[in-house]
Amino acid sequence: MSLFSSTAVLLGKELRTEFRSRELLTTTVVFILVVVVLFSFTFDASSAESRRFAASLLWLAFLFAASLMLQPCFLREQSNDTLSALRLSVKDPFAIFAAKLSANTLFLLLTELLMLPVFSVLFNVPVFPVFGQLVVVLFLGSLGVSIAGTALSAISAQARMRELLLPLLLLPLLTPVLVASTRVTLALLDTEPYMEWKGIGFLIVFDVVFLTALWLFGEYLLEE
Amino acid sequence: MTPPTVSPVGIRFENIDKRYGGLYALRRVSLEIAAGECVVLAGRNGSGKTTLLRIATRLVRPSSGSITFLDRKNGAITAGSQTGFVAHATMVYDELTAEENLLLFAQLLGLAEPAARAAALLAEVGLTDRRKSLVRTFSRGMRQRMAIARALLNEPSIFLLDEPATGLDPQGVSWLAGTLRQMRDAGRTILMSLHGESEISALATRAVRLEAGSVIADTRTGASLPSILAFAGA
Numbered sequence: 001m002s003l004f005s006s007t008a009v010l011l012g013k014e015l016r017t018e019f020r021s022r023e024l025l026t027t028t029v030v031f032i033l034v035v036v037v038l039f040s041f042t043f044d045a046s047s048a049e050s051r052r053f054a055a056s057l058l059w060l061a062f063l064f065a066a067s068l069m070l071q072p073c074f075l076r077e078q079s080n081d082t083l084s085a086l087r088l089s090v091k092d093p094f095a096i097f098a099a100k101l102s103a104n105t106l107f108l109l110l111t112e113l114l115m116l117p118v119f120s121v122l123f124n125v126p127v128f129p130v131f132g133q134l135v136v137v138l139f140l141g142s143l144g145v146s147i148a149g150t151a152l153s154a155i156s157a158q159a160r161m162r163e164l165l166l167p168l169l170l171l172p173l174l175t176p177v178l179v180a181s182t183r184v185t186l187a188l189l190d191t192e193p194y195m196e197w198k199g200i201g202f203l204i205v206f207d208v209v210f211l212t213a214l215w216l217f218g219e220y221l222l223e224e
Numbered sequence: 225m226t227p228p229t230v231s232p233v234g235i236r237f238e239n240i241d242k243r244y245g246g247l248y249a250l251r252r253v254s255l256e257i258a259a260g261e262c263v264v265l266a267g268r269n270g271s272g273k274t275t276l277l278r279i280a281t282r283l284v285r286p287s288s289g290s291i292t293f294l295d296r297k298n299g300a301i302t303a304g305s306q307t308g309f310v311a312h313a314t315m316v317y318d319e320l321t322a323e324e325n326l327l328l329f330a331q332l333l334g335l336a337e338p339a340a341r342a343a344a345l346l347a348e349v350g351l352t353d354r355r356k357s358l359v360r361t362f363s364r365g366m367r368q369r370m371a372i373a374r375a376l377l378n379e380p381s382i383f384l385l386d387e388p389a390t391g392l393d394p395q396g397v398s399w400l401a402g403t404l405r406q407m408r409d410a411g412r413t414i415l416m417s418l419h420g421e422s423e424i425s426a427l428a429t430r431a432v433r434l435e436a437g438s439v440i441a442d443t444r445t446g447a448s449l450p451s452i453l454a455f456a457g458a
Contacts, residue, residue: 001334009331017319081313084283085374088309089332224284 003092010086010099018107024072028065028111035061036115040122054123055185058115059141059178065111066104066142067167070149073100074157083222093219097150101214104146105139112138130188133195137188140203141181147210148173154221177206233293233306233381233413234259235280240289242275242437249275250286251437257415259294259381262408262427265417266452267434273417274312276434277384280415281309293382308380310388314371318360322351322370325359326377333378345373350399365396372403383407385416389424397423421453428453 001009018024039057043050077083086096116134120127127134149170156165184199235257242250250272257263265273278284279291293306309315316325326345330338346352349369354362359370368388375383383404389397401423408414408427418425425431431452433441441447 001332006332009328013317013320013324013328016324017317020319079313080318081311081315082317084278084281084309084311085315085329086332087283088281088307089329091334224278 001091003095003098006090006092006095007098007102010090010095011102014099014103015106018103024069024107025111028069028107029114031068032061032065032111032115033118035064036119036122043123046124050123051125051189051191052186054119054125055189056182057123058119058185059182061115062108062112062141063145063171063174063178066108066145066149067170069107069111070104070146070153070170071163071166073104073150073153075153075162078157087222093222094215096222097154097214097218100153101143101146101150104150105143108142108146109138112142125189127189130193133188133193134185137181137184137200137203140200140207141177144177144181144203144206144210145174147207147214148177151210151214151218151221154218158224177203180206233295234261235382235413235415236292236294237276237279238290238292240276240279240291241287242272242279242284243287248437250279253289253434253437253439255432255439255442256294257413259413260408260411262404262414262429263416264425264428264431264453265415265434266419266431267417271434272437273434274386275437277309277386277415277417278311280382280384281307283309306378306381308375308378308383310368310371310375310383310385312386312390314359314367316359316367316370316374319358321356321358322346322362323355325370326373329374330377335377341377345376348376349373364391365393365399368392368396368400372400380412382413382415385414387417387419389418389422400424401427418453421450425453 039061043053074083077086087093090096113135116127119125152166152169152173156162156169159165180199180202184196184203187194187196237253237255240250240253241248253272253276265276267273275284279286317328320328323342323346326342327338330341335341343352346355349372351366351369351373354366359367362370368391388400392400404414404424404427416424428449430443431449432439432443433447433452441452443449443452
């Protein structure tokens with residue numbers, strides 16, 4: 001079975017199990033809602049300050065949500081040793097990563113899109129005039145977070161202090177993505193919005209480099 | 225269950241070492257399982273049985289040494305896809321139905337007619353009536369049937385089982401023994417770890433005892449089968 005077909009089959013499994021239990025989506029949406037609401041109390045929604053800080057707060061909330069979402073990514077495969085079953089069944093182990101990072105990106109993007117209207121109202125920042133551009137940066141940022149996060153989730157799942165290890169490894173590694181995503185979002189939320197192409201270029205390069213590294217070395221992360 | 229006759233495949237372990245840090249899980253294990261043999265691995269907990277089985281599946285890479293799959297004439301062959309593995313865990317998803325589980329793995333294995341193969345195996349393990357039920361609603365015995373069905377999807381020549389009778393009631397053990405007997409008679413090579421004597425251990429044509437990661441007794445080199453199995457239950 002080709003890499004693409006295996007990935008499609010595994011992605012179907014990831015989506016089916018999540019939409020059946022809604023464990024990750026429910027937890028993450030509630031969590032991110034609480035974070036955004038709490039942040040909103042610290043700013044005057046009518047002031048320019050709100051516009052200045054909103055982008056960084058938004059990505060900080062997304063980072064918290066991502067670390068919550070990525071933790072069980074490989075841990076769930078351990079309870080019944082299903083990761084071994086997958087390794088014995090797929091020809092290319094990268095299919096396991098490709099499916100998981102696609103699912104994580106989709107879930108993260110879905111959470112972000114659900115949060116955007118709430119964020120817009122609470123922070124009094126209009127997002128709909130730049131919605132298309134925002135989706136682009138949300139996608140590239142979420143993809144970067146998911147690629148690095150999925151790889152680290154595979155590593156931390158086999159470690160003893162797994163709950164602590166993932167955020168510990170994730171935060172420094174994701175700093176460049178978060179900085180770039182925040183800068184692009186800040187530019188889009190400006191009173192005169194513009195697309196910061198330098199940031200978009202950086203996000204694309206980050207995604208391509210990490211995806212290539214995962215494709216080359218991912219197999220070793222799955223070994224016992 | 226009436227498994228088709230398969231091309232027998234054997235396994236040769238040569239000087240296998242497996243270290244986790246400074247701890248040896250296996251030490252200089254050399255063992256040759258002939259095609260069509262039914263071998264029981266016996267030994268106390270932590271003696272290296274599971275590690276040896278997982279090395280045979282290639283889920284675990286040995287620290288040193290080699291593993292070779294052999295045809296009937298002891299010629300080396302590539303047999304990565306000819307192994308079926310039943311681990312201590314079920315290796316199926318609790319959140320999927322029995323049918324979805326088998327279909328998923330059949331598709332990943334690239335089988336020609338995954339739906340038909342999944343349906344046939346569900347019938348063989350007696351779970352057709354529960355094919356639409358989530359695996360998390362199954363009893364231990366039903367889960368074990370699912371585990372065996374998954375391992376048989378690709379009609380493996382070598383069947384590896386890690387303590388397959390754990391948690392099964394007497395009826396479950398009898399069913400498993402009957403299933404394994406048919407597999408053995410069909411020419412499959414069986415290598416399984418067991419604790420103690422049972423209907424399943426009675427199928428063994430050979431027994432090997434491991435202790436602290438080394439082979440210390442083998443019926444092929446003169447040890448008696450009952451003594452090894454009796455020891456394993458101690």
